[in-house]
Amino acid sequence: MSDPQTYIYPGSFDPVTNGHLDIISRASRMCKQLIVAVGRNREKKTLFTVEERIAMLRESAARVADSAGRPGGGNIEVVSFTGLLADFARQCGASVIVKGLRAMSDFEYEFQMALLNKYLDERIETIFMMTNVQFTYLSSSAVKELALNGADISGLVPDGVQERIRFKVTSQRG
Amino acid sequence: MSDPQTYIYPGSFDPVTNGHLDIISRASRMCKQLIVAVGRNREKKTLFTVEERIAMLRESAARVADSAGRPGGGNIEVVSFTGLLADFARQCGASVIVKGLRAMSDFEYEFQMALLNKYLDERIETIFMMTNVQFTYLSSSAVKELALNGADISGLVPDGVQERIRFKVTSQRG
Amino acid sequence: MSDPQTYIYPGSFDPVTNGHLDIISRASRMCKQLIVAVGRNREKKTLFTVEERIAMLRESAARVADSAGRPGGGNIEVVSFTGLLADFARQCGASVIVKGLRAMSDFEYEFQMALLNKYLDERIETIFMMTNVQFTYLSSSAVKELALNGADISGLVPDGVQERIRFKVTSQRG
Amino acid sequence: MSDPQTYIYPGSFDPVTNGHLDIISRASRMCKQLIVAVGRNREKKTLFTVEERIAMLRESAARVADSAGRPGGGNIEVVSFTGLLADFARQCGASVIVKGLRAMSDFEYEFQMALLNKYLDERIETIFMMTNVQFTYLSSSAVKELALNGADISGLVPDGVQERIRFKVTSQRG
Amino acid sequence: MSDPQTYIYPGSFDPVTNGHLDIISRASRMCKQLIVAVGRNREKKTLFTVEERIAMLRESAARVADSAGRPGGGNIEVVSFTGLLADFARQCGASVIVKGLRAMSDFEYEFQMALLNKYLDERIETIFMMTNVQFTYLSSSAVKELALNGADISGLVPDGVQERIRFKVTSQRG
């Protein structure tokens, strides 16, 4: 049965940014369990594999939770999924989908997805949280573009992620 | 201390519509306690007094909860407030503000208010829920305009509200 | 009975602008009869009376039609109305409401009104036509603001309207 | 010569959805003839061939018209086209392009296309009709995504279309 | 004659906020002279008189310029104006109007004003600068609302302004 206290936060996370981490941190304080769900989509070309993306999320989530003074990542779980999000949420027992919004730029698409998910399962709620304004310009693709061009991205991604991107970018070039 | 399971849903509710009631019903299932907070604003001209608005909300909230098969309005409380919402939320021990969004038309203003509330108290989260699409065109002012012109509004407001509006409109004319 | 070939174009027209006239001209070519309906709203403060607004619309509409090579205003009728537009459209036998859109700035409000009118009478359609781009910045209130400050508005309003505005503005000051 | 009573409704229709059918039904009541024009675009990858898309549209259009109590599809014609829509409209004698809008998400692109078509032929009008709110979340690509993942789409597409999608999806997998 | 190096930044500034000051500071570095123009509009009810608003702007502008290491306010002038901005810009010899945008919320209105000003005088350019994201939620009316309710606004307005608002608010109540 679905639990109104289990939230699911879906995304590509290719890679996780400080904007994602801000949402993860804030959403985890609102529920009993937060499931961070990495979409496994064969058609979409990604820089990192699903496994690498999960690893980075787990490392980052653990640290964020610690900084709030609680034992690390106690209520955050990172998994992958395929197929429809509504189906996966039901399987996990999650009844609330969490989405972050950056200004209005993501709104229209997210609104349609939320209505679609409600059509598929009317017990599922989508809640929208605002991304911190300082991350308004931040997206995974911007981070990759910057790293590819040698810019400093240390303020944009969690610790450890910058090194992984640089390594990935270098090995792709080399 | 603020409880992450206490939500606050603020508004004018002049009068409550089926769109408001849909949000109240859905939000109440996500938290331990939902505080519906009616703004007491002397400068804004309203059709109903704060006390009338609270009475309509209480009647409506009780019935909605019943229809979900639970004892009526057990976790919904209707109160009035003055001053800043962030201050009132803190006094109530609420840490989550709930706002309903109709398509995108309310988004920009709500987004600024949410940022402002976060500036005032960074522990307060605002979550946005989508209004049911069938209520996209619905607002308290549209309801009043229709009632004033003799249209049937029975599908737009909770039971009992239509009679109160008609009475109010008739007595204002008479 | 409502005729799918009778259109209604509602507005305040305080005063008619070249943007309005562009819509009137184009819509009149699409239907058998176009009813231009001037809202009579006691609470809204206007520069011109309803009768003055109707007179300006009739003069302008006649000329536009002529320039298209047809006998003047043969299928355009200018009237006033009170109450709900959906009710008035039904009384006139009109089944299509015409609205002009300037870029996106009017869209959200108009969309809600169209949905509301469909709720009131599902046989009524609203069609949106784009305002000519050269009139994107044009509105009745901009025209009044400019005239009040002595700017040349001859390219913004139909012939005859500029004189009426100047006279009105001068007599209000005097 | 172009007839102001001949409308053209262009699209990919890959496949037709209940949202498209709603527009077809409503637009057909406003004009003498409605031409549903399926774009033949070699560069765009589609699930159905142009011929399959035309067949589904014809079947669906016939039934909708019947439900309105008139002989089936009497004024609806389904054809394919290549090249510029403005050119094709002129060839068909159509002077009005019909577009459906879902909330505001389609508006900006459609607005630019309408201006472009007016630049190409100033006698061509584009009218926008609102998609029924219950179809706000509906698009051909959402339908395909759902069908691909085994969801029930019977309420989203006309009768007969669901079977065709399932068959197509199964044969593509197999 | 108009100078392309003279900019004009118009507004109500009731009162100046840190968001305004950010634009003033950045725009002043782009031009030879920046004219900050306070609109004198009798119909609009303001908290501060035009003279008070000018005084606060002058104090604030002087300090900002200093912090950039240049002698205070050397190229910033604060004045009031009535009538049309386009006329006033011409009188000042300014050919560029500067406007700050907060996310997209101000865009549509500002866009129409800019087009209108270009209609009035095609040599006048309007340039839009983005407000710093940390001021996205900030407006003069929000500042007044907060101060009226006793909130700390020291991070939202320049030094000295908070005291003036408090004094004004207290004297209005008393």
Added chain:
Amino acid sequence: MSDPQTYIYPGSFDPVTNGHLDIISRASRMCKQLIVAVGRNREKKTLFTVEERIAMLRESAARVADSAGRPGGGNIEVVSFTGLLADFARQCGASVIVKGLRAMSDFEYEFQMALLNKYLDERIETIFMMTNVQFTYLSSSAVKELALNGADISGLVPDGVQERIRFKVTSQRG
């Protein structure tokens, strides 16, 4: 060192349109030097090579400047760049990025890019100028689509560009 009087106007310009040229002309009057920077992006498929795009821009820029009564292109320079725009602007000594906005359709993306560029180098300003309303529907891709389908594009692109597009399109087909 960056000069506040050196502006940079980046884009793909595949090919330059009259909308681009309008911005180039107006921006060049506001600064000492305008650098038109053609992005060299190997992953993006273009109709024209970078060298062809530069040649068309130089020809067009020279003529526009002449028509304003000044010796041709005296302060306009056309170059190509790779990598991050912020880095290239710094190398050129440019401190202001110029972007044209068509109605609101480009706004959200441009806003994010501007914030990102400010993150990379806080001394860089982005200013937005409105595209002339008559070019609202105009884009390089629309121009290519029209030319590919044999439409007359002489009013949409600078002299000389139409011939080059036709030649390119014909040689690609042949």
